Amino acid sequence: MRKLNIFFDVDNTLLMWDGSLRNHTRDVFQRILDQGHLIYIWSGVGIRRWEMEVNKLDHYVTDYFIKPLYDHRARLPKLGVTVEPDFVIDDHRSVVEVFGGYHIPDIATPDDEELLRVAEAIEARARGEPDGESPRLIPSDGQPPTVQG
Ligand SMILES: [Mg+2]
Numbered sequence: 001m002r003k004l005n006i007f008f009d010v011d012n013t014l015l016m017w018d019g020s021l022r023n024h025t026r027d028v029f030q031r032i033l034d035q036g037h038l039i040y041i042w043s044g045v046g047i048r049r050w051e052m053e054v055n056k057l058d059h060y061v062t063d064y065f066i067k068p069l070y071d072h073r074a075r076l077p078k079l080g081v082t083v084e085p086d087f088v089i090d091d092h093r094s095v096v097e098v099f100g101g102y103h104i105p106d107i108a109t110p111d112d113e114e115l116l117r118v119a120e121a122i123e124a125r126a127r128g129e130p131d132g133e134s135p136r137l138i139p140s141d142g143q144p145p146t147v148q149g
Contacts, residue, residue, distance in 0.1 A: 002126050003036050005083050007099070009067065009090040010043040010051060012106035021055050022108050024115040029060040031119050035126065040083060042067040072098040073143055087125055089118055093138070100125075100140030 008014055014022050032039055041048055042065040052058045063083065068075035072095055088101035096103045102118045114136075121137050 004086040007085040007088040012091040028115040038062045
């Protein structure tokens with residue numbers, strides 16, 4: 001089972017427009033850690049430790065980074081991202097297309113279960129299975145990483 005660096009975006013991925021936390025966030029974070037993966041939080045607007053602390057999620061998180069908003073892979077070193085993202089969850093498709101991961105809808109209904117799909121996708125990726133049929137699961141662009149883990 002491969003250990004993965006899982007990178008979550010914040011706005012409209014974990015925290016919705018009204019400030020609410022997306023359904024299942026805490027359970028899915030615990031499920032990811034139980035499988036030996038690491039959780040990183042990144043955002044294009046800065047380090048979001050405060051938001052994670054307010055929602056009592058900080059202790060699940062290994063580190064925080066600033067997310068490149070363009071030239072995503074090339075700009076990792078400049079932004080001090082010292083860990084290679086293996087699987088990203090983001091409401092912006094372009095980020096997911098570069099690193100591979102799950103393109104999550106930016107709107108969550110009250111019965112939203114997208115993070116459960118994310119957990120299943122991470123588990124399949126860790127088992128080395130080809131990506132499933134979900135159109136929201138996107139492989140990476142295949143470019144070699146520019147960051148040494
Ligand atoms: Mg976002």
